[in-house]
Amino acid sequence: MGAHAVGTDEQDWAGLAAEARARLVREIEASRAWAADPVWREAFARVPRHLFVPYYYVAGPGGHERRWGESPDAAARERWLRGAYEDVPLATRLRDGELVSSSSQPSLMAQMLAELRPADGDRVLEVGAGTGYNAALLAHRLGDDGLVTTVDLEPEITEAARCHLAAAGHHPVVVTGDGARGVPERAPYDRIIATCALPTVPRAWLAQCAPGARILTPLATGLVVLTVRDAAHAEGPFLGTAAYFVPLRGTGCGPDAPLPDLRGVPARAREDDDFRFLLALARGRTGPREAHALWERAGRPPRERYGVTVCDGRAWAWLDDPRGPHRWPLPG
Template sequence: MGAHTLDHGLDDLAAQARAAMVREIEASGAWEADPVWREAFETVPRHLFVPYYYVGVLGGFERVWGEDPDPRSRERWVRGAYADAPLATRVRDGVLVSSSSQPSLMAAMLTELEVRDGDAVLEIGAGTGYNAALLAHRLGDDRVTTIDLDAEITESARRHLAAAGHHPLVVTGDGARGVPERAPFDRIIATCTLTTIPHPWLAQCTPGARILAPLATGLIALRVRDAGHAEGRFLHTPAYFVPLRGATRPERAPEHVEGLPTRARNEELLRFLLALTVGGLDPREAYALWEREGHPVRERYGVTVSGEHARAWLDDPEGPHTWPLP
């Protein structure tokens, strides 16, 4: 039994589970600003993109897969494939290297991407191919390009996409360099955490293009003015993704929380600021700023990209609180 030739019982279960997932996303308000996305989530079968995934268990991971000889295990696989939760899809030496994001977060990000019919979109981080399928469902295969550094990931994404009837361009390469041969793009969406905004992206964008990317533990939405300039603010949504791997990605220093008050260490918004200021601000200075400014929410921060340089800021790009990104 191949994962795409489900027996009828599982087919029905997948349809029910998908409908339940869509209701849950609807209730979260994720696509309120652009309800056209509802149809993509109703149509694209997520289970085809996760023929297996891993569930954390004591001491490691357990593999849940669609061709398990036990029918109850296959049912568990289908239900899990449509849970509104992230799924671990690749584990190497006990470390998570790739995952399929939580569907409601994907819906929120796709809505925030503000696509219009005819837009050309570049996705950084192919993952399972599910996000590219949602984009291709809405915009058409020829308007979507997705890139990943790992040939194993791109190969399986291509296979999953074909099984679901989609054939956007899937490229194996360093996402930080973009895909110049497919430029220009009207939208760039990253599904992996960045430490800075790679400047090649700007040159591959049309003026007015929108870039949406996880940075630190937030989502930055940038408007591109031209090949040398982009600026924007963070959305309120927290976002935790697997880091971008590639030649141009500087290794991020660990978050130094020693020396900070214990009660502050687990404050999500402080950890966001610490991640955003790595290498640009001493953790104690960051903490002092956080206290002085009344524990700022994510939307008060932004990023400006100018030429080769990118910097983050609080409240005002020209204000007193600004620091370089790596």
């Protein structure tokens, strides 16, 4: 099993974990994921991801393999530990073969946290507690667990996150509830970050934000960053990064409709990620051929040319100009 084989020696175990974590940090740094805010390097170097994934599932030709940190087989435990520090998402909960919770890809988490740009003293709401790892990174960065609130709909997820956080020495506020409703009793927030996909921007979040707050949420296979003006107004662009998350479960957050029939759209466009993002953003409101014609006329725009506006109870996505001709209403 190599020089760092996992056995009964806790010092060897800690050394293997530290080595794997250092390698992950180097990979994230090479990707420039935290270029917008390099302070996150220390958080990823210090917070032990393996404590948040005591088991996870790896897809294979014969189904899902369960990797477990308490396996009686030393080689299996080593595979679990090394896998916990790979720069990949880890499936942590399956229900009837369907993924319901995961630990996101660390480099994507790093980019999202860097783009969130929390400052010392900021109050942060995380929607989608997951394993608790993201909340631990936030708590480490802010240096005050009490500034971090994380919410998830399912009690077994929040209870597990609470246990993982305690094992890592962190105690942010973990709430069981509908993330689309926010957590009003802990408001106001300076930052809100979602780690699950939403069909729109919940209006409740704006009402719980301080003026000038920043919201970062997955939407339509992208990541949108909004600046909040007041309880009724927020606006901002998408990042250039593709992002695929487990959907938020709760009020008004059912699964998206499938992509439309793409017959009649050139094969090159059908497989283009930027074109498929436009389809996801305008889903059900612009036909595939019309969307393709727009995409070609606009010069095949990447994600960062799109944005979202919330204003006086309405929300819409747009291309290039919030008040321009290419706009698509968002639900609710």
